[in-house]
Amino acid sequence: MNLHAVNAIYRFEMARTRRTLLQSVVAPVISTSLYFVVFGAAIGSRIDQIDGVSYGAFIVPGLIMLSLLTQSISNAAFGIYFPKFTGTIYELLSAPVSMLEVVLGYVGAAASKALALGLIILGTATFFVDLHIQHPLVMLMFLVLTAVSFSLFGFIIGIWADNFEKLQMIPLLVVTPLVFLGGSFYSISMLSPTWQMVTLFNPVLYLVSGLRWSFYGQSDVNVWISVCIIFGFLAACMAVVGWIFKTGYHLRN
Amino acid sequence: MEKQQFEQKQEPIVSIKNLNKTYKGGFQALKNINLDIYPGEIIALLGPNGAGKTTLISTICGIAQATSGTITVGGKDIYKDFRTTRSLIGLVPQELTTDSFETPWVTVSFSRGLFGKAKDPAYIEKVLKDVSLWEKRDNMIRTLSGGMKRRLLIAKALSHEPRILFLDEPSAGVDVELRREMWQLVHRLRESGVTIILTTHYIEEAEEMADRIGVIANGELILVEDKKSLMQKLGKKQLLLELKQPLAALPDALKAFEIELKDDGYTLVYTFDTQAERTGITTVLDALREAHISFRDLSTTQSSLEDIFVRLVEEA
Numbered sequence: 001m002n003l004h005a006v007n008a009i010y011r012f013e014m015a016r017t018r019r020t021l022l023q024s025v026v027a028p029v030i031s032t033s034l035y036f037v038v039f040g041a042a043i044g045s046r047i048d049q050i051d052g053v054s055y056g057a058f059i060v061p062g063l064i065m066l067s068l069l070t071q072s073i074s075n076a077a078f079g080i081y082f083p084k085f086t087g088t089i090y091e092l093l094s095a096p097v098s099m100l101e102v103v104l105g106y107v108g109a110a111a112s113k114a115l116a117l118g119l120i121i122l123g124t125a126t127f128f129v130d131l132h133i134q135h136p137l138v139m140l141m142f143l144v145l146t147a148v149s150f151s152l153f154g155f156i157i158g159i160w161a162d163n164f165e166k167l168q169m170i171p172l173l174v175v176t177p178l179v180f181l182g183g184s185f186y187s188i189s190m191l192s193p194t195w196q197m198v199t200l201f202n203p204v205l206y207l208v209s210g211l212r213w214s215f216y217g218q219s220d221v222n223v224w225i226s227v228c229i230i231f232g233f234l235a236a237c238m239a240v241v242g243w244i245f246k247t248g249y250h251l252r253n
Numbered sequence: 254m255e256k257q258q259f260e261q262k263q264e265p266i267v268s269i270k271n272l273n274k275t276y277k278g279g280f281q282a283l284k285n286i287n288l289d290i291y292p293g294e295i296i297a298l299l300g301p302n303g304a305g306k307t308t309l310i311s312t313i314c315g316i317a318q319a320t321s322g323t324i325t326v327g328g329k330d331i332y333k334d335f336r337t338t339r340s341l342i343g344l345v346p347q348e349l350t351t352d353s354f355e356t357p358w359v360t361v362s363f364s365r366g367l368f369g370k371a372k373d374p375a376y377i378e379k380v381l382k383d384v385s386l387w388e389k390r391d392n393m394i395r396t397l398s399g400g401m402k403r404r405l406l407i408a409k410a411l412s413h414e415p416r417i418l419f420l421d422e423p424s425a426g427v428d429v430e431l432r433r434e435m436w437q438l439v440h441r442l443r444e445s446g447v448t449i450i451l452t453t454h455y456i457e458e459a460e461e462m463a464d465r466i467g468v469i470a471n472g473e474l475i476l477v478e479d480k481k482s483l484m485q486k487l488g489k490k491q492l493l494l495e496l497k498q499p500l501a502a503l504p505d506a507l508k509a510f511e512i513e514l515k516d517d518g519y520t521l522v523y524t525f526d527t528q529a530e531r532t533g534i535t536t537v538l539d540a541l542r543e544a545h546i547s548f549r550d551l552s553t554t555q556s557s558l559e560d561i562f563v564r565l566v567e568e569a
Contacts, residue, residue: 004371005368008362008363088351095339095368
């Protein structure tokens with residue numbers, strides 16, 4: 001394995017975050033803090049506890065998941081799209097690197113950044129609400145699996161996109177609505193039976209629900225279903241990435 | 254350096270057999286290319302725009318996939334042993350594709366790592382000094398001039414100490430002074446044993462640097478020849494005779510030869526074939542003496558590579 005290449009890609013991508021600290025870290029933290037202020041303090045104070053958890057604390061897993069998903073996707077998508085856009089992709093394509101090494105470098109960096117941001121947001125949340133994490137290792141597992149699988153998804157978007165509009169389309173028009181409608185800010189038990197059924201088709205529900213279980217030991221759906229869903233999504237993304245490298249889709253002429 | 258010398262002494266470092274490349278739209282960019290490139294030589298691929306030069310380089314480097322045929326680099330198949338073959342190759346692309354927001358130091362170090370080499374700050378320093386970018390090592394790439402960016406691409410390609418260097422139109426957008434500096438760098442690389450394959454529009458560049466010339470037109474490699482023998486074989490020489498007294502017209506005694514009268518009758522230009530059994534120079538000079546035409550100076554000129562190239566492409 002070309003570990004020097006993996007290391008080079010990883011460090012190169014992480015260096016980009018250091019250069020754009022305001023955009024990469026400060027902006028998401030501020031926007032998440034605003035969510036806590038608006039939903040947690042202003043509106044949340046008028047909402048009863050949900051399943052014995054204060055509303056401010058209840059939305060913490062959803063807010064972490066919102067940042068984790070959007071950051072994983074955008075970091076990985078931008079990471080591979082930018083060399084395509086500037087033309088520097090020629091170097092990657094002519095280098096002695098395998099599919100696995102390229103993915104480890106780009107997806108590893110994107111997932112690391114998203115994970116770090118998720119943990120920063122978790123730390124930020126403690127300034128606003130009392131948090132008691134019942135299953136910290138499970139929480140970490142969910143965060144890692146989500147960051148990795150959605151970074152893979154972002155990598156696929158970055159390869160598929162041939163303009164900046166496409167790059168932003170899925171995170172903004174698909175993922176963000178799914179997070180908002182996936183029980184991030186409410187329990188699906190608060191919905192009518194029909195909408196509960198509809199929501200069960202939203203994959204993000206299972207991620208938020210699983211993460212919430214790791215915090216409070218309660219969830220909208222069985223935690224094992226959440227685990228299966230995330231592993232299934234991870235496998236699907238890996239299969240697509242494998243196909244991309246095999247066929248050279250949008251990479252090699 | 255003669256091609257024959259390479260052939261006798263060494264195995265080709267790049268060997269291309271029956272290579273075809275057809276793009277999805279059906280356009281056939283390469284047609285049955287066969288080419289052996291020998292260690293330590295400089296081979297220039299000449300051809301008009303769209304001839305297939307860049308496609309050929311891209312296919313050897315792994316950027317484009319061949320439709321059929323085989324390519325070996327260092328005796329290894331470029332697909333089965335891609336790690337070995339690609340680590341032997343450095344590529345300088347035609348376009349000035351750089352990471353605008355990085356520094357030369359960072360991007361060259363990145364290239365070295367990408368090609369599987371451990372960090373070596375001393376070597377990166379040497380490469381940046383070789384391309385005269387050491388003073389700019391910490392500047393943002395977007396602040397560099399076009400010529401500097403071109404040299405930076407060369408530094409990136411050399412970062413992993415390749416044995417083969419592909420230069421795709423290295424002089425595009427580079428001024429004359431920088432071009433000459435680049436030629437010197439290429440010569441130094443060749444002296445260190447690096448094999449160099451370059452594509453160019455500048456005939457002067459091929460003439461200056463190459464040991465062998467390949468001409469590509471419409472996806473076909475129509476000729477590969479040692480530069481000197483190519484120019485001898487296809488080149489025509491001219492004998493220029495500067496006369497003491499101008500001639501109003503060509504005397505009858507000289508009409509049998511391929512002679513033109515130029516410069517208001519002051520110069521006779523005799524065109525002859527260097528490959529012919531007899532050049533006819535002695536006969537022409539005898540005829541001049543018999544016609545009592547005296548000259549004060551004589552010189553010879555040879556067809557440039559450009560003349561040869563234009564003729565070959567037109568014929569193709």
